[in-house]
Amino acid sequence: MARVIQLYDTTLRDGTQAENFNLSVDDKIKVCRQLDRIGIDFIEGGWPGSNPLAVAFFERMRNVELQHAKLTAFGSTRHFQKPPEADGNIQALLAAKTPAITIFGKSWDIHVIDALRIELEDNLKIIEDSLAYLRPRVQHLIYDAEHFFDGFKNNREYCLATIGKAIKGGAETVVLCDTNGGTLPHEIPEIMQRVQQFCSEQGARAIRLGIHAHNDSETAVANALMGVHLGANHVQGTINGFGERCGNANLTSIIPALIFKMGLECKVGKRIDQLYTTARMVNELANLPHNRYQPYVGESAFAHKGGVHISAVQRNPMTYEHIAPEKVGNIRRVLVSDQSGKANILLKAQKYGLDVHQDDAMVASIVAELKRLENSGYQFEAAEASFELLMRRTMGLHRDFFQLETFRVIHHTFDQHPPVTEATIRLYVDGKEVHTASMGDGPVNALDRALRKALTRFYPGLEDMELVDYKVRVLTGEHGTGAKVRVLVETKDLEKSWGTVGVSVNIIEASWLALVDSINYKLIKDEKNNH
């Protein structure tokens, strides 16, 4: 029987300590439901003793039924001057009415002296009492040994004594925390072994050990996995690795390693194929871009560029993939690039539902068109929607949803600051003329608004469309603002997001081309869905 590893998520508490990562109470509830759905064991919801939003969250959660996960309230040991029954922080933990409570205490003597400013002995006392008071009052009781690794390096006897007190107080799990994230993986074996020996000496051989790592040395995932490899049966982390400073150990990398590489069991099990969706969802709720390079769940994680790699992967995916992307709900992407040939085009055609065959002359036409555009500065790596449109156009499947007559963009500094730009547009849809105008924060924004204003009455689906990113790059080897520019636009609707591209010496023209591709892609997509 494989060891079973408990998964403990702290996205809602440590995660939200990250700069720029914020979740509303509603968002937190959505995250909670998803974490429960995939099989996380413990969900740390917040620190009710220090944060009124956490109190509100726990209150709302009383009406939310979780299938499997145990909601957890987080807080510190009692204040030295106050008994547990009079300590606001301890009482707030109980008031949260969660099935699990996690108490953190100081393991590092320097912190006891410089941060708590109490005697070393007194710290031992508050650890034991706080836990002993809570033990009969809650179902699951976890102890986070803050700064355990730094404490161990500085004063190992004292550090071990603190966890001895936690065990005596009634902790069922003792979590070794690398709070400052300074520990490297090769340091962990000696420390883990000493802790295990200490637990045996205390007659607590059966105590569950956990690990909580931070990413300040870029080794949080490694440290967590090393801890588990050496016997920890409880691992803490966050979705996408959000957390204080450089972040916490990333569960989206830890969970697949446990399951696929270390042969261990956890409740996530087969729902590991929802990993990609879960990672994306947390970013969407926090309104942050998804990190394309993120292991397992990034868009580039299984993307292949070079021709040699592509042909090898097609013969045998394991040649350049450490696991099969479908296992975590991700997909293989073969990047369109100069090096790409026929095989790539056929794969894409299949994906888009286009009827192209190996021996078709069409393949050569598509390759030729692709090369012509790439030579003039196009790049389809981040603009697959434009590539699909290119294929359709070459195959004669293009459809004009409108005919542009003219547009004009005017920007002047007369009236206001920052100045506003105006765009006018005249176009035809099914022979009907539309002539309209819009203001915007800049030429592209004005043009985008005017174009959508003109078209939405004919194509109401455009209302769900939103531009999420806009990038401009001056193509190299030319000079300054007179050079060609490549514009990449990313758009989303309620279902998905897609990238389009435009190239011109004129930034407005390039932006226009990318905008029009984006709209065409959306309209084709909507047509397909309606059939």
Next chain:
Amino acid sequence: MARVIQLYDTTLRDGTQAENFNLSVDDKIKVCRQLDRIGIDFIEGGWPGSNPLAVAFFERMRNVELQHAKLTAFGSTRHFQKPPEADGNIQALLAAKTPAITIFGKSWDIHVIDALRIELEDNLKIIEDSLAYLRPRVQHLIYDAEHFFDGFKNNREYCLATIGKAIKGGAETVVLCDTNGGTLPHEIPEIMQRVQQFCSEQGARAIRLGIHAHNDSETAVANALMGVHLGANHVQGTINGFGERCGNANLTSIIPALIFKMGLECKVGKRIDQLYTTARMVNELANLPHNRYQPYVGESAFAHKGGVHISAVQRNPMTYEHIAPEKVGNIRRVLVSDQSGKANILLKAQKYGLDVHQDDAMVASIVAELKRLENSGYQFEAAEASFELLMRRTMGLHRDFFQLETFRVIHHTFDQHPPVTEATIRLYVDGKEVHTASMGDGPVNALDRALRKALTRFYPGLEDMELVDYKVRVLTGEHGTGAKVRVLVETKDLEKSWGTVGVSVNIIEASWLALVDSINYKLIKDEKNNH
């Protein structure tokens, strides 16, 4: 004596395999100079046998003198059908005329069969011959054992035999590559020990071992450090961890760990305080956002949010920081106005020849203005000319070379394709009105031309000025073309080049601000030169 570790950077080769990470030849030369400046031992410049851009780069590099780093050309073992003297790839390596060559070969039997499609014996032969042919023809010869860890797990005897051939062929360094990034740190000790034992058995105990790790399991830095801990004296990686799929081992996390945590030596030594600048520069050149959560060099890496953390850090920084941020050129960030900027400002003032002293109230004013602008989206890393102007403005040293009355930009699609944009401008110089206009390839180009046309009669030095780069970035966390944009402009004259920046919700406004800074900087510079 501490062990000395060789640092091998592959940002320009493996790095540029990352999706969306592209560098022009000029950018690559800039990166090279910076890597040389900080003390990287080997800089892998590209694969001349597979990429014409790499050939151009190596050609350009013949006129660039590096102080310390050895430029390295990368390529595969010879084709099985061709002797080295007739193998295009091998000959391209020699034609690159670099002091170092790295040859990669297959270690994993599956790859020999499925990718190379040759016999296992034949692979051994081409490894040995390719190296033996190159050995007398190049100063440093390195062997990258591709897929070494996967190969070892699948067929350890064959895998070891491949590196035996590399040693016999004359490799001075054998680099164990985790090409697919699937290896976890706890697997490394057994493999490293077996390799070391094998090298001893071959009588090659002194062979230098290296490690090249990929980040598909989010353990690349950990794996690299684990390799070094176990005896590898050569470590490969990239700045900011760019590379194929999820990236390569991140040198900006590896180098400080070697120096500050593992007590090892490398040539970077004291220049480690340029780590932050180096990381930032590579992102700026590639026009990518700097990852705020990046260990050591991210903006959040030493940022403290909670009140408890801040007061603890102020009493004793090591309470919540694994190393001191200044060591890597980063700064501590806390919400209260801090000292961090001061030293920096004084340094810059000295550099610009501005009279500012430690206790000057002016320093605080400059810090305040800097913070205000940074909060509104400004970034001065790649725009030092704008920063100098900011200091001058705050110190009351600003001079208006002209007064803008209005400008207007009109773009329409009526006449020609690609469409042309027109800018008109009205301004005053010394009370004299100038009202002029210019066409351009786009709004910014038209505006730039009109502005210079208006000013050149008064300031003939502007004729030597040329815009060399123009970059636009949409600031994150907002939506599409309606979000704020940051424009970076790089300008040069006959003497030097300088960067300026502008931020606005309107791309034309932002561009205008950057253009005006660029012109002001040029005029101040010319005045200084004439005195």
